[in-house]
Amino acid sequence: MKTQIWILGGTGRSGRTIAAHLAQRGLTAVLVGRDAHRLHAAAERTDSETLQVPSLATAVSEIGRQRPAVVINTIGPFTTTAPEVVHACRAVGSHYLDLANDVAALSAAFEMHDAATRAGHTLVTGAGFGVTATESVVVKLCEGRPAPLRVRVDMVPSMAMEEGTAGEALIGTLLGGLAGRRITDGHLAPARILSDAVRLTLPDGSRVTTASMPLGELLAAHRASGARHVLSASSETPASPLIRAMMPAVSTLMRWERLRSFTTRRLARVRVKAKERPREHSWGHAVATWADGETREGWLRLGDAQAYTGAVAAEITSRLLAGQGRPGAYTPAALFGSALAESCGAEYLLPRPGGRGHASDSDPTR
Ligand SMILES: NC(=O)c1ccc[n+]([C@@H]2O[C@H](COP(=O)([O-])OP(=O)(O)OC[C@H]3O[C@@H](n4cnc5c(N)ncnc54)[C@H](OP(=O)(O)O)[C@@H]3O)[C@@H](O)[C@H]2O)c1
Numbered sequence: 001m002k003t004q005i006w007i008l009g010g011t012g013r014s015g016r017t018i019a020a021h022l023a024q025r026g027l028t029a030v031l032v033g034r035d036a037h038r039l040h041a042a043a044e045r046t047d048s049e050t051l052q053v054p055s056l057a058t059a060v061s062e063i064g065r066q067r068p069a070v071v072i073n074t075i076g077p078f079t080t081t082a083p084e085v086v087h088a089c090r091a092v093g094s095h096y097l098d099l100a101n102d103v104a105a106l107s108a109a110f111e112m113h114d115a116a117t118r119a120g121h122t123l124v125t126g127a128g129f130g131v132t133a134t135e136s137v138v139v140k141l142c143e144g145r146p147a148p149l150r151v152r153v154d155m156v157p158s159m160a161m162e163e164g165t166a167g168e169a170l171i172g173t174l175l176g177g178l179a180g181r182r183i184t185d186g187h188l189a190p191a192r193i194l195s196d197a198v199r200l201t202l203p204d205g206s207r208v209t210t211a212s213m214p215l216g217e218l219l220a221a222h223r224a225s226g227a228r229h230v231l232s233a234s235s236e237t238p239a240s241p242l243i244r245a246m247m248p249a250v251s252t253l254m255r256w257e258r259l260r261s262f263t264t265r266r267l268a269r270v271r272v273k274a275k276e277r278p279r280e281h282s283w284g285h286a287v288a289t290w291a292d293g294e295t296r297e298g299w300l301r302l303g304d305a306q307a308y309t310g311a312v313a314a315e316i317t318s319r320l321l322a323g324q325g326r327p328g329a330y331t332p333a334a335l336f337g338s339a340l341a342e343s344c345g346a347e348y349l350l351p352r353p354g355g356r357g358h359a360s361d362s363d364p365t366r
Pocket residue numbers: 008009010011012013014015033034035038055056074075076077078099100101126127128129130131166167168169170173174306309
């Protein structure tokens with residue numbers, strides 16, 4: 001087994017960000033990709049090595065041959081790419097992590113828990129901003145307590161965009177997340193997408209609306225809390241009431257595979273303009289309510305959401321290389337606890353008892 005770290009999709013936004021964060025930790029990545037020119041440009045920027053392969057299938061056979069220590073998969077949709085990459089990793093004992101953020105991909109990863117345990121390798125799914133920022137707050141709120149009755153998580157990302165196309169990996173994942181779901185009575189149940197809109201006041205005083213968006217956070221929050229009722233919401237939902245009204249019909253249409261593939265290809269080519277980060281911070285938020293009526297609320301404050309994804313994946317990789325993981329399939333905070341989020345540069349803010357202001361973990365008054 002080599003101590004190499006491979007990043008599949010190493011030329012992409014996430015791949016390059018992760019490589020840069022690994023470099024900050026003194027670790028060199030091997031960027032794996034299809035295009036020699038893009039690979040070279042990305043490697044130069046992040047001081048990485050490269051491996052050019054014609055397809056994902058070839059990358060998978062190279063994992064079997066070269067046996068890297070850790071494989072980071074950034075190629076979505078993960079329901080398509082993860083099974084064969086995980087299989088190859090399991091066969092040679094390589095640890096695996098991905099940036100999956102949809103219900104189907106996380107469910108599929110959890111189903112591989114027993115096989116991963118038997119093989120002695122670690123599989124970490126959801127190793128990006130969305131799952132980590134919300135799951136970590138839930139773990140923090142529930143530490144040492146019985147399971148709450150209800151949990152709601154909200155993610156409020158803020159990130160700069162570089163000019164370019166959205167790409168099939170990102171669009172495929174977004175469209176895959178359009179099926180409405182929530183946890184009701186302990187089970188995944190159909191639900192209206194973009195419902196349960198709430199106007200949140202962020203700890204910095206600014207306001208944002210979130211509405212239900214059942215991404216991977218839903219399952220991670222359910223597993224972290226054991227709550228009977230769980231809802232996950234996002235600020236990245238269309239604000240227009242008209243679009244909200246149309247969403248259920250759109251999500252039904254997206255269940256037709258051919259229509260979804262066509263839409264994915266078209267949207268992936270749409271050019272996006274460079275844009276600044278809209279607000280200084282990104283946030284993870286959770287509210288847990290217990291059967292006796294007690295309610296606890298918490299926030300995780302961090303900077304750019306895309307940079308945080310890079311930090312999370314790099315931190316988990318360095319811990320796996322140091323032998324700190326354990327065999328099985330996990331989400332980040334389920335494996336490494338609530339302190340992982342802080343190791344990646346985020347800070348918890350928990351409301352002060354009595355409801356006046358927030359206390360951060362570094363606040364001596366707590
Ligand atoms: N969990 C989270 O919070 C989180 C955060 C960020 C991103 N993500 C997810 O991570 C994924 C990547 O996002 P991104 O913004 O980095 O996308 P991106 O910039 O489009 O990068 C995708 C990369 O995947 C490669 N790729 C795409 N399709 C491929 C295929 N069929 N075979 C082999 N390589 C392929 C591309 O390589 P080429 O150069 O060869 O085309 C590119 O390097 C998305 O699914 C996104 O939803 C999740």
